[in-house]
Amino acid sequence: MSNNIESILTETRVFEPSDAIKQQAAIKADKLDAMYAKAEQDHVGFWADLAKEKLSWHKPFTKALDDSKAPLYRWFTDGELNVSYNCIDRHLDTKSDKLAIIFEGDKGDVHHYTYQELHDEVCRFANTLKTQGIKQGDRVIIYMPMIPQAVIAMQACARVGAIHSVVFGGFSAEALKDRVENAAAKLIITTDGGLRGGKAIPLKGAVDQALAKGCDSVKKVIVYQRTKQEVVMQDGRDIWWHEAEAGMSNYHDPVMLPADHPLFLLYTSGSTGTPKGVQHGSGGYLLNAMLTNEWMFDLNDKDVFWCTADVGWITGHSYVAYGPLAMGATIVMFEGVPTYPDAGRFWQVCQDHGVTVFYTAPTAIRALMKFGKDIPAQYDLSKLRILGTVGEPINPEAWMWYHEVIGRGECPIIDTWWQTETGAHMIAPFPGVTPLKPGSCTRPLPGIDAIVVDEEGHEIGNNSGGYLVVRKPWPSMLQTVWGDDQRYIDTYFAKFNNQYYVVGDSAHKDADGYIWILGRIDDVLNVSGHRLGTMEIESALVAHPKVAEAAVVGKPHDVKGESVFAFVVLNTDLPAGAERDAMVNELRNWVAQEIGPIAKPDDIRFGTNLPKTRSGKIMRRLLRTIAKGEEITQDTSTLEDPSILKQLQQA
Numbered sequence: 136m137s138n139n140i141e142s143i144l145t146e147t148r149v150f151e152p153s154d155a156i157k158q159q160a161a162i163k164a165d166k167l168d169a170m171y172a173k174a175e176q177d178h179v180g181f182w183a184d185l186a187k188e189k190l191s192w193h194k195p196f197t198k199a200l201d202d203s204k205a206p207l208y209r210w211f212t213d214g215e216l217n218v219s220y221n222c223i224d225r226h227l228d229t230k231s232d233k234l235a236i237i238f239e240g241d242k243g244d245v246h247h248y249t250y251q252e253l254h255d256e257v258c259r260f261a262n263t264l265k266t267q268g269i270k271q272g273d274r275v276i277i278y279m280p281m282i283p284q285a286v287i288a289m290q291a292c293a294r295v296g297a298i299h300s301v302v303f304g305g306f307s308a309e310a311l312k313d314r315v316e317n318a319a320a321k322l323i324i325t326t327d328g329g330l331r332g333g334k335a336i337p338l339k340g341a342v343d344q345a346l347a348k349g350c351d352s353v354k355k356v357i358v359y360q361r362t363k364q365e366v367v368m369q370d371g372r373d374i375w376w377h378e379a380e381a382g383m384s385n386y387h388d389p390v391m392l393p394a395d396h397p398l399f400l401l402y403t404s405g406s407t408g409t410p411k412g413v414q415h416g417s418g419g420y421l422l423n424a425m426l427t428n429e430w431m432f433d434l435n436d437k438d439v440f441w442c443t444a445d446v447g448w449i450t451g452h453s454y455v456a457y458g459p460l461a462m463g464a465t466i467v468m469f470e471g472v473p474t475y476p477d478a479g480r481f482w483q484v485c486q487d488h489g490v491t492v493f494y495t496a497p498t499a500i501r502a503l504m505k506f507g508k509d510i511p512a513q514y515d516l517s518k519l520r521i522l523g524t525v526g527e528p529i530n531p532e533a534w535m536w537y538h539e540v541i542g543r544g545e546c547p548i549i550d551t552w553w554q555t556e557t558g559a560h561m562i563a564p565f566p567g568v569t570p571l572k573p574g575s576c577t578r579p580l581p582g583i584d585a586i587v588v589d590e591e592g593h594e595i596g597n598n599s600g601g602y603l604v605v606r607k608p609w610p611s612m613l614q615t616v617w618g619d620d621q622r623y624i625d626t627y628f629a630k631f632n633n634q635y636y637v638v639g640d641s642a643h644k645d646a647d648g649y650i651w652i653l654g655r656i657d658d659v660l661n662v663s664g665h666r667l668g669t670m671e672i673e674s675a676l677v678a679h680p681k682v683a684e685a686a687v688v689g690k691p692h693d694v695k696g697e698s699v700f701a702f703v704v705l706n707t708d709l710p711a712g713a714e715r716d717a718m719v720n721e722l723r724n725w726v727a728q729e730i731g732p733i734a735k736p737d738d739i740r741f742g743t744n745l746p747k748t749r750s751g752k753i754m755r756r757l758l759r760t761i762a763k764g765e766e767i768t769q770d771t772s773t774l775e776d777p778s779i780l781k782q783l784q785q786a
């Protein structure tokens with residue numbers, strides 16, 4: 136990523152919004168100025184007014200923010216609502232025939248759901264959940280491919296007050312088991328398999344493996360039939376979705392819940408320990424998820440919005456399953472991959488379904504850029520009006536390609552900075568107002584008090600780098616780490632004495648107040664826009680019987696942003712030749728099995744030891760230099776055994 140940062144930091148181009156987008160966008164400069172002024176003057180009141188205006192409350196709240204247990208904040212606590220009601224039912228009077236979901240499967244099969252149809256499906260499944268013994272507060276794991284039933288399952292959980300935790304379908308049985316156990320889930324919803332790039336990928340099999348190793352809390356498994364591949368159904372535990380749903384009513388009265396009732400857990404990597412269950416609430420979460428669809432994507436009644444993220448990630452929660460539906464918009468869901476049957480697939484989907492707002496990750500843009508501009512030129516992309524990006528800093532080259540080749544030089548590039556923990560966009564441009572600088576996510580949103588501070592916690596600006604922090608609470612911030620308030624405080628607040636929410640990214644702010652994200656400051660890698668903890672991969676490697684020690688670092692990669700580079704000490708002799716190649720293969724597959732294919736190391740180097748200081752600390756910066764293939768210029772005098780470096784460089 137370092138080359139990327141260099142190019143971002145020397146970027147000087149500025150792109151003003153086009154006249155067309157200025158006219159179209161609902162939020163114009165004067166309105167935005169007024170929002171900033173209001174938020175500045177009355178932070179809590181700003182959010183309270185929006186919550187009253189945008190959400191449908193069963194019982195209105197009287198107090199917006201409870202900070203009595205800060206930094207454990209709770210929003211709109213004495214108000215009551217239901218998230219699924221807000222995403223579906225409240226649109227039925229005016230939009231029952233409007234399309235809610237346009238689905239395109241891997242093989243090109245298309246299925247439409249109107250808001251009425253979505254309502255009926257969600258109600259039937261909510262009734263199914265109830266019949267299967269799911270009650271308010273129970274945890275439900277959703278382990279599914281990118282099909283509408285994943286959204287239906289999420290919405291149905293929200294409707295009955297069950298707390299869902301979606302586990303990305305690319306995670307292994309082992310990773311699934313850790314999450315099921317941490318959440319003490321009662322039910323798993325899965326499919327026989329999923330289709331990706333023309334292949335059927337098994338999912339139920341992984342569930343069986345996870346359950347064979349523990350997960351005693353799980354009483355039932357509901358299986359949606361997607362691929363018709365063979366699966367083993369265990370009597371009394373496993374039940375087909377269509378059988379469980381047979382005879383269920385199309386009507387379900389949504390359970391009205393306190394606004395701070397947990398809506399979902401989403402596990403994400405940190406620098407230490409096992410993945411954390413980031414816990415999000417209901418009212419506050421939905422408010423920001425909804426608003427940012429309005430603010431950043433200017434969603435209106437004519438839009439067809441396609442966010443390419445899988446529902447296994449936060450982006451798929453806020454910009455597929457919840458936010459756009461709360462806006463009453465039409466969304467596209469796509470099951471497949473960008474390069475199947477060929478590298479025109481994304482553009483074909485945009486063309487065929489008349490996508491107007493498109494949201495994807497820099498890694499996808501870089502991958503598609505490699506195929507050249509002739510491929511997108513074969514499709515009619517004229518309906519596109521706004522293009523979004525998320526997941527990592529976008530390098531100016533990819534930004535320009537996206538803007539010119541996909542966006543005809545007219546569509547604004549909405550670079551959105553946020554995290555699993557923040558629930559929704561935090562720093563991003565308004566399409567009709569904000570001048571854009573390629574590589575910067577521009578300014579914090581109104582009501583988001585994000586600043587850059589130095590090691591002592593003092594605010595800095597004007598091009599000096601530091602820690603990105605948020606001073607004031609905001610409605611969609613995580614509520615806690617599931618079951619571990621102390622870990623929440625230690626991870627996100629302790630560094631600056633509980634004064635700020637500490638993001639974990641470094642950033643710098645330029646003279647115009649624009650934020651430039653530089654990357655993670657902790658040991659978290661960003662591989663193709665996905666967060667991976669180096670610790671997690673190291674633990675997976677060390678769990679292999681032949682591995683004594685492992686250290687993992689990131690290596691800059693032109694498509695993935697970063698790739699996984701592992702240094703491994705075996706408890707056998709240093710392998711060479713064919714034996715070494717076989718060992719590399721074995722360990723790569725091992726990591727895929729322990730975590731998932733996204734965590735597979737691209738490179739593995741073996742040594743008889745790792746470079747450590749005399750006090751035993753692994754010197755990761757040296758490993759990063761070796762991974763990049765650069766010459767070591769750092770001071771190595773504190774190393775216990777400097778000869779190890781040569782070994783690792785040559786291996």
Ligand code: WTA
Pocket residue numbers: 403448449450524525526527528529550551552553554555556576638639640652654655661664665666
């Ligand atoms: C990085 C994804 C630069 C950042 C929504 C953050 C970004 C982490 C951007 C969160 C962006 C996300 N520019 N960096 N526009 N968006 N990041 O939790 O390092 O999967 O801390 O949430 O991704 O990743 P997460």
